[in-house]
Amino acid sequence: MKKDITLSELKESEKNARRKIIVDAAEKEFTTKPFKRVNMRDIARRAGISPALIYRHFPDQQSLFVEAFVQGISEIFEEIYRKIDQSEDGAIGDVIEDFIDFFTRNDQYFRMMMNFFLDGSVDHDLFDKLNVLERKLLDTFDAMFRKLKIEGNIRFHSHTLFAALTGIIATFRSHPVKSDEEILRHRKRIAANLAKIFAEYASHSGA
Amino acid sequence: MKKDITLSELKESEKNARRKIIVDAAEKEFTTKPFKRVNMRDIARRAGISPALIYRHFPDQQSLFVEAFVQGISEIFEEIYRKIDQSEDGAIGDVIEDFIDFFTRNDQYFRMMMNFFLDGSVDHDLFDKLNVLERKLLDTFDAMFRKLKIEGNIRFHSHTLFAALTGIIATFRSHPVKSDEEILRHRKRIAANLAKIFAEYASHSGA
DNA sequence: TGTACATCAGTGAACGCGCGTTCACTGATGTAC
DNA sequence: TGTACATCAGTGAACGCGCGTTCACTGATGTAC
Numbered sequence: 001m002k003k004d005i006t007l008s009e010l011k012e013s014e015k016n017a018r019r020k021i022i023v024d025a026a027e028k029e030f031t032t033k034p035f036k037r038v039n040m041r042d043i044a045r046r047a048g049i050s051p052a053l054i055y056r057h058f059p060d061q062q063s064l065f066v067e068a069f070v071q072g073i074s075e076i077f078e079e080i081y082r083k084i085d086q087s088e089d090g091a092i093g094d095v096i097e098d099f100i101d102f103f104t105r106n107d108q109y110f111r112m113m114m115n116f117f118l119d120g121s122v123d124h125d126l127f128d129k130l131n132v133l134e135r136k137l138l139d140t141f142d143a144m145f146r147k148l149k150i151e152g153n154i155r156f157h158s159h160t161l162f163a164a165l166t167g168i169i170a171t172f173r174s175h176p177v178k179s180d181e182e183i184l185r186h187r188k189r190i191a192a193n194l195a196k197i198f199a200e201y202a203s204h205s206g207a
Numbered sequence: 208m209k210k211d212i213t214l215s216e217l218k219e220s221e222k223n224a225r226r227k228i229i230v231d232a233a234e235k236e237f238t239t240k241p242f243k244r245v246n247m248r249d250i251a252r253r254a255g256i257s258p259a260l261i262y263r264h265f266p267d268q269q270s271l272f273v274e275a276f277v278q279g280i281s282e283i284f285e286e287i288y289r290k291i292d293q294s295e296d297g298a299i300g301d302v303i304e305d306f307i308d309f310f311t312r313n314d315q316y317f318r319m320m321m322n323f324f325l326d327g328s329v330d331h332d333l334f335d336k337l338n339v340l341e342r343k344l345l346d347t348f349d350a351m352f353r354k355l356k357i358e359g360n361i362r363f364h365s366h367t368l369f370a371a372l373t374g375i376i377a378t379f380r381s382h383p384v385k386s387d388e389e390i391l392r393h394r395k396r397i398a399a400n401l402a403k404i405f406a407e408y409a410s411h412s413g414a
Numbered sequence: 415t416g417t418a419c420a421t422c423a424g425t426g427a428a429c430g431c432g433c434g435t436t437c438a439c440t441g442a443t444g445t446a447c
Numbered sequence: 448t449g450t451a452c453a454t455c456a457g458t459g460a461a462c463g464c465g466c467g468t469t470c471a472c473t474g475a476t477g478t479a480c
Contacts, residue, residue: 018423034326039466050425052469061467111325118318118325119241120381127383156400159379160371163397167374172366174327176334190370193363197408204411225456246433257458259436268434421477429469436462444454 019057022047026068031108035115038065066126069112076106077133084140090147092202093195095140096165100191103169104184110169138162150202157198164194226264229254233275238315242322245272273333276319283313284340291347297354299409300402303372307398310376311391317376345369357409364405371401 025047029038040061044051058064080102087094103110113130116122122130141158150157172187174180232254236245247268251258265271287309294301310317320337323329329337348365357364379394381387 015423034328036326040468041466049423051467052426053424055468056423114321114325114377117377117380118321119243121241124383152400152403156397159397160375160400160404163374163378164367164371164401165374166378167370167372168367170321170324170377171370171373173324176331190363190366193359193367194371196359197364197367197404200408200411201404204407222456247435248433256456258434259459260457262435263456417480419478421475423473423475425471425473427470427472429467431467432465434462434464437460438458439460440456440458442454442456445452447450 015057022049022054022057022064023068023071026064027072030068030072030112035108035112062123066123069109069116070126070129073109073113073130074133076102076109077137081136081140084144090144092144092148092199093192095144096161096191096195097188099165100168100184100187103165104187107169107173114170134162145202148199148202150198161194161198165191168194222264229256229261229264229271230275230278233271234279237275237279237319242315242319269330273330276316276323277333277336280316280320280337281340283309283316284344288343288347291351297351299351299355299406300399302348302351303368303398303402304395306372307375307391307394310372311394314376314380321377341369352409355406355409357405368401368405372398375401 022043026038026043028046029043040051040054043064044054047054054064058067080098083098083102084095087098116126116130138155138158141161142154145154145157168187168190172183172190175183178186229250233245233250235253236250247258247261250271251261254261261271265274287305290305290309291302294305323333323337345362345365348368349361352361352364375394375397379390379397382390385393
């Protein structure tokens with residue numbers, strides 16, 4: 001009996017390993033080309049398998065995409081949480097700069113997230129998972145605002161900040177004339193302005 | 208000679224009228240279904256013509272889409288300019304609320320704009336036209352901030368406000384549980400919070 | 415120890431569909447003589 | 448006034464391509480007897 005379980009467990013873990021190869025290949029594809037251009041044949045090629053094999057592990061394209069996307073975006077969010085935790089207490093400027101840095105560096109994921117939401121056709125499972133990540137980020141913002149002893153509804157402030165940062169990434173982007181560095185600089189400039197307005201508000205309301 | 212000119216002018220205007228029918232049909236399609244689903248056959252059907260005829264007026268799909276999109280988005284922006292001009296001097300809360308109202312009501316266009324920018328593959332001509340519209344909106348914001356006698360770089364404040372509003376529309380949207388009214392209410396709640404923070408900042412820096 | 419059969423990873427080619435675009439054609443109107 | 452020809456709006460069907468997904472099959476490994 002015991003051996004049976006171990007054997008099937010081994011089988012199971014081998015299967016998971018194969019599955020992971022596919023997910024990793026998909027994730028890699030996402031960071032390599034625009035979302036629309038990612039397709040099953042290229043994912044299969046990158047994983048070194050036949051397209052048909054993917055369908056032994058995932059019922060359809062959407063399931064695979066969701067899994068790959070969640071895996072990637074989770075790592076990014078984890079990184080942001082860590083970075084924010086490390087920053088000085090209530091250093092809103094640093095937190096904001098980190099956010100801009102991270103999503104500028106991982107623009108593919110930002111665009112995918114926007115794509116999912118704008119299309120409206122978000123898979124329910126994916127929606128839940130993204131919500132968990134977002135709420136955790138909002139919690140982090142909450143903690144920061146609390147330390148600033150800001151006036152008003154803390155959660156609203158976090159929502160406002162989150163929306164504003166998202167807007168900065170969404171609004172200031174690739175431009176025929178401007179270089180990537182210029183865009184990042186402008187994003188940071190505007191983000192710093194936002195930070196100043198928040199900080200000023202907090203210092204007046206806290207006093 | 209004179210008659211010749213009039214005749215060719217008449218011909219020309221007839222041609223433009225036919226062209227406009229196609230553009231209008233495309234615009235209508237955009238407001239009816241998600242961007243991805245808009246296709247040439249349906250546009251042709253709506254215009255009451257054969258798909259092939261579209262290609263007598265437009266070299267390809269992208270040209271038609273750009274023209275239809277610019278026509279629609281221009282009207283929306285014009286409406287916003289008018290509304291903002293009518294609002295009380297420096298009434299930042301009203302201006303912000305109008306912005307949210309307009310883009311919530313015209314979500315299709317908001318999504319298309321996001322799609323264009325996020326895809327990166329923005330046609331140069333389109334990019335220029337959108338830039339003109341955006342700059343005009345920023346100018347309107349500038350005027351408002353100037354009346355508030357706000358401290359700091361006015362243009363940066365306008366960029367910050369524009370990004371934040373865009374972010375609010377982009378971030379808070381269709382949700383399996385929440386109704387459309389709830390979403391609009393939440394957008395307005397967060398937008399009002401944003402307005403308060405800006406107003407407070409302005410009143411302190413102006414004093 | 416050998417044989418028949420089951421299981422399952424894995425495959426390349428093919429199916430099917432959506433959709434942008436082109437083809438080959440029609441029919442009406444204008445123009446030259 | 449009639450005839451030959453040009454122009455051009457307009458058409459439905461077909462072409463071609465990308466791409467998700469399925470089909471029919473192979474080959475290796477395990478299992479029952």
